Amino acid sequence: MSQYRTGTASVVQASAVVSGVGTAWLANVSAGDSFVMAGTGVVYDIASVDGDTQLTLTVPYKGADRSGAYAIQRDFTADGIPEMASGDIETAAIFTRAMRKIQSRFNLITGVAANGAPTYADTTAGIAGTSDTEFFWVPDAGGLTLYQNDNGTAVAQGDYPNSQTLADAVDALNSQESRILALIGSLHPSFGETSLYADFKAQSFVLEVE
């Protein structure tokens, strides 16, 4: 299946709605396909197909108002990597998008998503400084948050605590443990007299420490 390019499309800056003329999108296009206005080189994801002549993008269109030829990419691998067919247009944009998605998968596989990704003061600066599918870090008081640029939207991938946050978490756990053990001691006086308690069946070991 190749790109769908029948009819013409119109886009308006800052609007996610795309209008069609002579289009039959309901039967030929699905949510998750990619949309590109010919000659722009900027690819968007389709959030919904609202009718034969209207669809909605996942984010508002960023470029200037435009009408004319367009292409809807419909072929993807199981992991969402775009595939190209003979006769496709905007192939440079599609190829670049495919490479970035593949790179993001590599980053995830190696265990540290976006290892070497740049750090920005906030998500606005991160979106402005990266391209679609790229990762970036944003620091806060507790550590770093990893984001991915998803068509201009910062999507959080996970939090990475700093040493102080980890130390605070360990202290909190130790405090809870001490309280629980003190409670057990009050409920079971025999345990309270014990300086070493090993339950091999439960694989639980408790020691008195200085």
Added chain:
Amino acid sequence: MRNMKTVNFDQLITLSRPSPKWIWNAQGQLVEVAANQPAYNHDPVTGEALGFDVEPAATNLLLNSDAPATQTVAVSDATTYTLSVYGSGSAEITVGGAGTATEGAPLTFTTTGASVEVTVTGSLDYFQLESGSVATSIIITDGTAVTREADVPVIENVDTAAWWGASEGWARIQFDGMRQVGGNTTLLLLSGGGVRFVVYTDSSGVLLSYDGTNILNSGVPCVDVPTAGIVTWSTPQDTFKILADGGSVVSSSYNGAFSGISNFNIAVDDMTVELGHLSFGKQYLSDSEMHEKIQELTQ
């Protein structure tokens, strides 16, 4: 307030067992435990936790143990061996001894020559032939016999001030499935200044205590194999006491000079046992307190 914290096994006990071993997990699966790691065994049918599995070294003389086939292997003449199997079939000693083993019913026999023939009948998943009167955990073989090393659990670098009182305190142990390989079986041993405090049984299931030179209460019979024991001592009072359950509670006491506890060992000598519990305290116990602590473990 006293400061208690949870720790890992290796912060409590240093275990030496240079070879891996196979035990049953809670899901009834046979799993391999890496060398020098504690094996927590389970009932293969019910999944019930049995505790920390401690065993002596053993060698499975049968080849290709997980594809049982009739074979003849070399043994020592006039020696005790045990044959154990898993599966719906059976294995019979047809030359060099006599008897048949089925799952759950190992065969202990005495050899009558320098080799034995093991004849397999029906469907077996696994079989094992080892010296001694106890079927130990599974030792998987291929083209040669394989030896599983002994579990040697040791408490070392002991901070006696924090764990127990060197001059006054108590130690308690609970265990199941004790099977003796040979000689006296020591479950709990504390020593210092030439005196040894032990909870062990001889081959007749008799509780003994020992002062380093003399058996102190030989002949106090346990009705059943004991499953728990406790020792308490006081250097200022020059005394220690031992109590164990063995169907009925049996006890012994010793009054004589000793200089306190400096070493501690569990499950020494050639024995197999599943250790369930171990605990220490730092005060000398009265008789009633000892009985109470034993009952906590056996009721």
